[in-house]
Amino acid sequence: MAENIKPQGNPEFDWDALDLDGYSKAEKAEYADKYEATLTSINEKEVMKGTVVAITKKEVVINIGYKSEGVVAINEFRYNPDLKIGDEVVVYVESQEDKNGQLVVSHKTARMHHAWERVNEVLRTGEVITGFVKCRTKGGLIVDVFGIEAFLPGSQIDVKPIRDYDIYVGKNMEFKVVKINQEFKNVVVSHKALIEAELEEQKKQIISGLEKGQVLEGTVKNITSYGVFIDLGGVDGLIHITDLSWGRVNHPEEILELDQKLNVVILDFDDDKKRIALGLKQLQPHPWDALDEKLSVGDKVKGKVVVLADYGAFVEIAAGVEGLIHVSEMSWSQHLRTAQDFLSIGDEVEAVILTLDREERKMSLGIKQLMPDPWSEIEGRYPVESKHKAKVRNFTNFGVFVELEEGVDGLIHISDLSWQKKIKHPSEFCKVGDEMEVVVLEIDKENRRISLGHKQLEENPWDVFETIFGEGSVHQGTIIDQKDKSGVVSLPYGVEAICPAKHMKKEDGSNAKVEEQLDFKVIEFNKEAKKIVVSHVRTYEEGEDKPSASSKSGKSSSKSVQDINRNTEKSTLGDLDALAALKDKMEGEEGK
Numbered sequence: 358m359a360e361n362i363k364p365q366g367n368p369e370f371d372w373d374a375l376d377l378d379g380y381s382k383a384e385k386a387e388y389a390d391k392y393e394a395t396l397t398s399i400n401e402k403e404v405m406k407g408t409v410v411a412i413t414k415k416e417v418v419i420n421i422g423y424k425s426e427g428v429v430a431i432n433e434f435r436y437n438p439d440l441k442i443g444d445e446v447v448v449y450v451e452s453q454e455d456k457n458g459q460l461v462v463s464h465k466t467a468r469m470h471h472a473w474e475r476v477n478e479v480l481r482t483g484e485v486i487t488g489f490v491k492c493r494t495k496g497g498l499i500v501d502v503f504g505i506e507a508f509l510p511g512s513q514i515d516v517k518p519i520r521d522y523d524i525y526v527g528k529n530m531e532f533k534v535v536k537i538n539q540e541f542k543n544v545v546v547s548h549k550a551l552i553e554a555e556l557e558e559q560k561k562q563i564i565s566g567l568e569k570g571q572v573l574e575g576t577v578k579n580i581t582s583y584g585v586f587i588d589l590g591g592v593d594g595l596i597h598i599t600d601l602s603w604g605r606v607n608h609p610e611e612i613l614e615l616d617q618k619l620n621v622v623i624l625d626f627d628d629d630k631k632r633i634a635l636g637l638k639q640l641q642p643h644p645w646d647a648l649d650e651k652l653s654v655g656d657k658v659k660g661k662v663v664v665l666a667d668y669g670a671f672v673e674i675a676a677g678v679e680g681l682i683h684v685s686e687m688s689w690s691q692h693l694r695t696a697q698d699f700l701s702i703g704d705e706v707e708a709v710i711l712t713l714d715r716e717e718r719k720m721s722l723g724i725k726q727l728m729p730d731p732w733s734e735i736e737g738r739y740p741v742e743s744k745h746k747a748k749v750r751n752f753t754n755f756g757v758f759v760e761l762e763e764g765v766d767g768l769i770h771i772s773d774l775s776w777q778k779k780i781k782h783p784s785e786f787c788k789v790g791d792e793m794e795v796v797v798l799e800i801d802k803e804n805r806r807i808s809l810g811h812k813q814l815e816e817n818p819w820d821v822f823e824t825i826f827g828e829g830s831v832h833q834g835t836i837i838d839q840k841d842k843s844g845v846v847s848l849p850y851g852v853e854a855i856c857p858a859k860h861m862k863k864e865d866g867s868n869a870k871v872e873e874q875l876d877f878k879v880i881e882f883n884k885e886a887k888k889i890v891v892s893h894v895r896t897y898e899e900g901e902d903k904p905s906a907s908s909k910s911g912k913s914s915s916k917s918v919q920d921i922n923r924n925t926e927k928s929t930l931g932d933l934d935a936l937a938a939l940k941d942k943m944e945g946e947e948g949k
Contacts, residue, residue, distance in 0.1 A: 404467045409444045419448055419462065427462030434464065436504070447471055465504070472503030476544055480534045485551060488532050493522045500532065505544055507534075513547035516556060517578055517588060520615075556591035563592050567633070569623055572640070577617045585609045587621055587635055594633035596621060603638050603677025605663045612637075644677030645718045654710050658722070662704045667695040672706060672722060679720070682708055686723035689731055689764025691805075699724075731764040732805050739765070739797050739807065744814065749791045757783045759795060759809065767807035769795060776812045776819065779887075819884045822852060826879050826889055831896055834877045836861075836869055844869065846877055846891055853889075854879070860892035869893055 407421035417434060419427045427448055434440045449467035450460070479486055488502040490509070497510040509532070511519055532546035563573075575587035575594065584597045601612045613619070621635040652658075660674035669683040687699045700706065708722035731738075739745065739761065747759035747767065756770045774786050787793060799808040826832065826848065834854065838845040842858035856877060861869045869875055881890035 403450050404447055404470050405450060406445055407448050407462075409440065409442050409446060412440065412442060417464075419446060419464075421448060421450075421460075421462070423460055425460040427460045429462060429464045436501070468504035472505045473542075475503050476505060476507075476534055476537060480537055483533065485531050485533060486546075487529055488546065490525050490528050490530060493526055498522060498525060500530070500546055502532065502534075502544065502546060507532075507544035507546045509546050509548065513545075513549045516549055516552060516591070517576075560591035563590055567623060567626060569625060571623045572620055573623065574618060575621050575635075577613050577615050577619070580609050580613065580615065582608060585613050587619075589621075589633075592633065594621065594623070594635040596635045596637050600624065600634075600636040600638055603641065603644050605673060605679075638677075643718075644675055645715065648675065648678055648715070652710070652713070654713055656710050657707060657727075658710060659705065659707050662700050662702055662706060665696055665700060665702055667697070670696045670700045672708060674720075680708070680710070680722040681720070682706075682722045682724060686711065686721070686725055689725050689728065690760075691764070691766055731762060732802060735765070735802055735807070736800060739800065741797050741800065744794060744796050746792055747795050747809070749787050749789050749793060751789060752783045754782065757787065759793065761795075761807070765807070767795065767797075767809040769809045769811055773798070773810035773812055776815065776817050818850075819887060822850075822889075823882065823884050825849075826852065826854075826882055828879050828882050831876055831878045832891075833874060834891065835874045836871050839871060844871075848877070848889070848891075854891040855889070856891050856893060860894045862894055864897040 405421050407419040407427065409417055410420045410426060411418035412431070415431055417429045417431050417440070419429060421427060427450075429448065434446075440446075446464055447467040448462035448464050449470060450462055451466070478484075486502060488500040488507065491499045491501050491506070493499075494508070497508055497512075498514070500507045500509050511522060513535070514522070514525065530548055531551055532548055533550045534544060535547045535550060536545040537543070573589050575589045577585055578588040578593060579586040582598075584595050585601070587594045587596060596609075598606055598609055601609060606612060619637070620640060621637055622639045623633060624636045624639070625634040626632060658674045658680070660672040660680070662670050663673045663679065664671040667684070669681050669686075671679045671681055673679050682696075682700075684694060684696045684699070687696065688694070706724060707727065708724045709726040710720060711723045711726075712719070712721040714720070745761055747761050750758045750760050750766065752758070754771075756768050757774070758766055758768055760766050769783075771780055771783055774780055774783065778786070780786050793811060794814055795809040795811055796813045797807060798810045798813065801807070832848050834846040834848045836844045836856070837847045837853075842861075844856040844858075844861050846854045846856050848854055854877065856869075860880075863869055863875070875893050876896045877891035877893050878895040879889060880892045880895060881888070883889075
């Protein structure tokens with residue numbers, strides 16, 4: 358070792374010729390050769406095996422059979438806390454000697470070189486290796502494999518989705534190397550790959566033995582809004598939400614939870630057995646089979662509204678046992694309404710069983726039956742000729758439907774709205790929502806119909822008009838319009854009459870015109886048709902004749918009508934009380 362040390366000073370001085378220790382030059386060469394033969398031949402950048410000969414707090418001394426030992430920092434052996442003197446380890450020769458003549462080695466680098474060789478070999482052979490899960494990282498875990506940090510993606514941890522990666526940290530696991538990036542020195546490992554092969558074999562066995570009606574044990578793998586996926590041991594099946602429970606289920610999470618183990622029954626599968634339909638409720642007896650045998654039509658039941666539609670509400674009276682309350686059974690009213698007008702989801706209701714079919718497992722219910730039927734004593738509450746207030750509900754071409762009370766509607770025919778006005782459509786007379794007085798004309802209890810009238814609240818003015826505008830009576834009138842050459846004449850009290858064209862000529866031979874005020878004689882009075890025909894010609898053609906008693910009466914009545922008409926708007930029927938008084942006055946005069 359000393360002969361490798363180059364002395365300082367005069368370079369021409371021959372130190373080898375100097376006999377310092379009693380050996381000749383030839384003897385030194387001989388002994389040097391023998392010493393070199395005892396040393397191991399090493400090359401730089403090479404991985405070699407060595408033996409631990411000493412351990413201090415900071416360093417580990419390793420003998421690799423070279424003329425000097427290698428020294429490695431003890432922190433390179435942190436992975437092996439049980440290291441002791443005599444253990445064989447690998448080192449990487451960085452340099453045969455440094456400036457101090459010391460051998461430079463690295464255990465960490467040796468492990469890396471050795472690890473890359475092993476990792477590449479494992480990738481080729483498919484060998485299963487064991488690694489240590491160091492920590493969690495984004496998207497997966499970091500695993501120590503032969504001293505190399507490899508990446509374990511979250512999707513490669515297990516065949517089922519993993520939600521908590523931390524449970525694997527600090528544990529040893531078996532892996533297969535699935536990918537190596539030589540350029541970036543990246544290694545990807547998989548634990549899932551180890552169990553997929555085993556599961557594939559299990560899957561084949563399970564699929565080959567599948568039968569409808571077979572009961573298997575499974576584990577909840579995933580929960581969706583439409584159903585639950587069950588792991589049957591490598592084969593997935595779906596329990597649709599409708600097959601979870603005999604009762605209504607809003608979301609599968611109400612029934613099951615992730616990783617829950619349970620028994621399921623196979624309902625169906627496709628030809629390839631890739632889609633498997635499972636059932637859970639089928640393992641339980643149907644609630645209809647446990648329904649009280651004494652329950653029958655007419656009985657009262659209580660339940661909760663679970664489904665609401667325009668046409669009705671489904672009420673659950675027991676888990677899996679539902680009855681339908683049609684909207685027509687919610688109220689005695691005949692008006693078109695929706696179930697939402699009466700009930701809401703979650704309402705607790707009492708109802709009466711209307712129909713019950715145990716074989717078809719169907720039941721219809723009603724709630725209006727718990728209230729008295731307004732038609733049961735209809736004659737007592739609404740006798741014929743009685744007067745009431747009603748609310749206008751809707752129109753038809755032939756009349757007005759009004760509501761007397763909830764569940765009791767009546768019809769006012771268009772002809773019973775007014776004595777005098779000729780109404781083409783009820784909307785000309787009133788509006789929906791109006792309150793109007795009516796009188797009961799007729800009751801048909803069996804068919805739940807009531808005929809009502811509005812004009813009957815007043816005396817028929819045509820009874821009075823018959824005495825005032827009798828044939829032969831003369832009245833002053835105003836021509837307000839002309840239709841087909843005939844004139845429309847406004848008489849007292851707003852009564853309109855027709856004056857044919859040939860009766861429109863005046864005494865001077867000219868034709869009467871609109872807005873002219875003349876005397877007219879009634880030549881036709883039809884109370885049923887509410888029609889009055891008058892003539893101006895007759896007033897002067899017959900003027901020289903002596904007037905008859907009826908003519909006097911007509912003139913007298915005409916004068917009396919004019920007196921009242923001055924204080925009455927011509928656009929209305931007038932004051933019927935005044936007409937009645939006038940009638941009495943006229944009858945008194947005729948009596949005299």
